[in-house]
Amino acid sequence: MPASKTTSTRRAAVIKALAHPSRLLIAEALMDGEMCVCDLKDLVGADLSTVSKHLSLMRDAGVLNSEKRGLNIYYSLACACLGDFLRCVDQLAPAKGKCTSKGCC
């Protein structure tokens, strides 16, 4: 069945939440487990408010969950499937050449 326009729009909103270097870096880091905002700030190296806005955006898109414990707010991946997602991305943007890795295309 062909995808409808509304389906594509909904999916694109999720993809957009990952389509920024800092946001993707955050998501990749969270694959190893939850982190608080201050740790992610150090990772990204941007202003705290900037990181916070990235995190809110990703949470609103459904990519992240957040939980407050004491003074800290811990963010975690909403879904463990990010690895498959990135495997596809890396096939599309190989370091060199075109889809030469095993099992690709």
Added chain:
Amino acid sequence: MPASKTTSTRRAAVIKALAHPSRLLIAEALMDGEMCVCDLKDLVGADLSTVSKHLSLMRDAGVLNSEKRGLNIYYSLACACLGDFLRCVDQLAPAKGKCTSKGCC
């Protein structure tokens, strides 16, 4: 191993190429096989120049291939992995609720 900033930037560039409703719609349509620009124009419902620019962007990002045959230029997916990619996206943005489908999370 943790992802580096340059890795995230390279990946984000690919993801960005799919992070737009019209571009994603195009990619989804091409899962069923190649199409020429004029067919994709009808699918998207935008100006021909707009569609052409979306296609160029996706090709430059490595998502699409293009081949000229006669007057037409046929675009096709560069990688068959898009299905896995979208499966993950749909888990992140379920129509309702949170990751309730089988095999998710």
Added chain:
DNA sequence: ACTTTACTTGGTGGTTTCGCCAAGTATCAA
């Protein structure tokens, strides 16, 4: 109550993206 720490929200200016129109290129047919 006051301070500190951790984070969010509002605002702002600079950059990027987006979609259309107009003009250009390339291929094929007559």
Added chain:
DNA sequence: TTGATACTTGGCGAAACCACCAAGTAAAGT
């Protein structure tokens, strides 16, 4: 070679995005 079709490229205004600063909120310690 003239014309038609298929697509690309340049340019422009409108909208969205991004990163910082400043100010606000919330929990915990003193």
